[in-house]
Amino acid sequence: MKPHFTFHIAHLVMPLMLAACGGGDAPSASGSPPVAIVTAPAAFATNLVGNLTFSASAIDDVGVTGIEIQLDGKRVGSVGVTSPHQVSVDSNAYAPGQHVVRARATDAGGKVSEWDTVTVQFGGSRSVPAWFNRNPTWITGLNAATAFAQTPDGRLLVAEQDGALRVVKNATLLTTPMLEVKVNSQGERGLLGVAAHPNFAGNGYVYVHYTSTENTIHNRVSRFTVTGDVASIEEELIDLPTLVATNHNGGAIHFGTDGKLYVAVGDNAAPSNSQNLNSPLGKMLRFNDDGSIPNDNPFCTTNGNLACAVWAYGLRNPFTFAVNPDTGRIYINDVGQNTWEEINLGIPGANYGWPESEGPDNVNESFTGPLFTYKHSAASPAGSGPGGFFVGFSVAGGTFYPDAGPFPANYRNSYYFADFIGRFVGRFDYSNNAAYAFATVEDRPVDLLAGIDGALYVLTRAGITRISAQ
Ligand SMILES: [Ca+2]
Ligand SMILES: [Ca+2]
CATH class of the missing domain: 2.120.10.30 (TolB, C-terminal domain)
Incomplete structure (x- = not known):
C-alpha cells in the first residue's frame, strides 16, 4: 500500500504548483479542483474477502468539502470531509472476481476532482450479488x-x-x-x-x-x-x-x-x-x-x-x-x-x-x-x-x-x-x-x-x- 500512496504524492503536488503560478484566469474562491486518491484497497489487490475498509484522501488549495468513494459505480457509505475518509464494504455481498473502487472530491466552489480508480479482485464463492x-x-x-x-x-x-x-x-x-x-x-x-x-x-x-x-x-x-x-x-x-x-x-x-x-x-x-x-x-x-x-x-x-x-x-x-x-x-x-x-x-x-x-x-x-x-x-x-x-x-x-x-x-x-x-x-x-x-x-x-x-x-x-x- 505504501508504494501506491507514494506514487500518487507526486501527482498531488503538481496541480498546487500550477495554481500558485497562476493561470490566465482570475482566481476564483475555490481556485483549482481538488485531487483525490484511493489509499485502500491497493491497486490490483487480490482475493479480498470479508469486511473491507476502503479509504480515500483528498487535498485542495482552498478546502475539501466532500470525499466520495464508489464501488462498481455506486457510492458506498456517506460523503466524508476529513481525510482519510473511510467506508466499510462487505465483500461477501458481491460475486468473486473484478471490482472497481474509485474516489473523488469536491471543493466549496463545486469544483470536482478526477476519479482516482483502483481495480481489485474479490474472493469468495457467491454465484450472484446478494441482491x-x-x-x-x-x-x-x-x-x-x-x-x-x-x-x-x-x-x-x-x-x-x-x-x-x-x-x-x-x-x-x-x-x-x-x-x-x-x-x-x-x-x-x-x-x-x-x-x-x-x-x-x-x-x-x-x-x-x-x-x-x-x-x-x-x-x-x-x-x-x-x-x-x-x-x-x-x-x-x-x-x-x-x-x-x-x-x-x-x-x-x-x-x-x-x-x-x-x-x-x-x-x-x-x-x-x-x-x-x-x-x-x-x-x-x-x-x-x-x-x-x-x-x-x-x-x-x-x-x-x-x-x-x-x-x-x-x-x-x-x-x-x-x-x-x-x-x-x-x-x-x-x-x-x-x-x-x-x-x-x-x-x-x-x-x-x-x-x-x-x-x-x-x-x-x-x-x-x-x-x-x-x-x-x-x-x-x-x-x-x-x-x-x-x-x-x-x-x-x-x-x-x-x-x-x-x-x-x-x-x-x-x-x-x-x-x-x-x-x-x-x-x-x-x-x-x-x-x-x-x-x-x-x-x-x-x-x-x-x-x-x-x-x-x-x-x-x-x-x-x-x-x-x-
Ligand atoms: Ca479548490
Ligand atoms: Ca478487432
Whole structure:
C-alpha cells in the first residue's frame, strides 16, 4: 500500500504548483479542483474477502468539502470531509472476481476532482450479488442449445444445434418443437440464431439462421409464420456462400431498433474473408425484414449483390451480439483467436480489424478498436492492462439490461456478457467504461437475454439459468 500512496504524492503536488503560478484566469474562491486518491484497497489487490475498509484522501488549495468513494459505480457509505475518509464494504455481498473502487472530491466552489480508480479482485464463492437470486435449473433438458429469443407474450424460443426450435412457455419446456429445420451440425454448424419480428404480435414472424444442406452446405436465414406454438410456411430469405470449414459461422440474428434484420457471420476459418468487402463472411450484415438488401447500407458496388448487405466488417467469429432497446446501439461480441475476446460498438462501415489486429493491439488507426476486451491469460501483475482480472476464452452471450426494470438501479444500464469457457457473466458499465464480476454459471453459456419480466436469462448448452432481483 505504501508504494501506491507514494506514487500518487507526486501527482498531488503538481496541480498546487500550477495554481500558485497562476493561470490566465482570475482566481476564483475555490481556485483549482481538488485531487483525490484511493489509499485502500491497493491497486490490483487480490482475493479480498470479508469486511473491507476502503479509504480515500483528498487535498485542495482552498478546502475539501466532500470525499466520495464508489464501488462498481455506486457510492458506498456517506460523503466524508476529513481525510482519510473511510467506508466499510462487505465483500461477501458481491460475486468473486473484478471490482472497481474509485474516489473523488469536491471543493466549496463545486469544483470536482478526477476519479482516482483502483481495480481489485474479490474472493469468495457467491454465484450472484446478494441482491439477486440465481436458479440454475430453471429449465433443464436442452440439447446443445445455441441461441434464444423472446416473443412479446413472454415465450422463449430456444435454438438447438441439431435444428429444433424449442418453446419455453410459463417456465416449462414444451415437448414439441415450434419448428425443425434440416441442418448440417458438424463442428460449429447447425441452427445458430433466432429472432422474433418486432411486430411478431401482428404477423407471427420468426427468423432462424441455420446451416442448410440444400444443394450445398451453407448458412441460410429463413422466415416462418407462427400460429399458437407451431411454425409453418418456411420462406428462404438469405442464402450465404458454400461453407468450407465447419467452424466460425457467427450465428446471432436480431432486429435493430431501425426495423432491419442484422445477421452476424463468421469468417469460416478463412481470415482473408473478413477484410474482403465482396464476401459476406466475417461481417455484420443488414437486411430488410423480407431478406432484401436496404439501399442505405454503407458498401455497395453492384446492386443486389450479397456483398451490398455488409454493414460492418473485420470480424472473426461474432457468435453473439445485442441491441440496446433504449438507444438502438449494437454491441458485437467477437470471439478471438489466441489472445483477446472483444466487445465492439456497432458502427455502419466500421472495420474491426480482424485478421490484421485483435483486441487492443490496433495496428491501423482506421480500425475500430473494441469497447472492452479481455485476455485468455492473466496480465502481469494480475488485474493490470485491458480487461483487468477478466480471463476467458470465448465471449458468448450479450444483452443490454435497460434503464427500467426490477434490478437495483446500479445494475441497470449495463451490458451483460458471458464467456463459454470461463462460465461467468460479467457486467460492462458503459457509462463508466468499466467491467465488474456479476455471476458464475454451472454450465457453458452461449447466450444472454434480459427478459420482459426483468430477469436475466443465461442460456447454456443444456438449460436456462434465471437470475432475478430479490
Ligand atoms: Ca479548490
Ligand atoms: Ca478487432
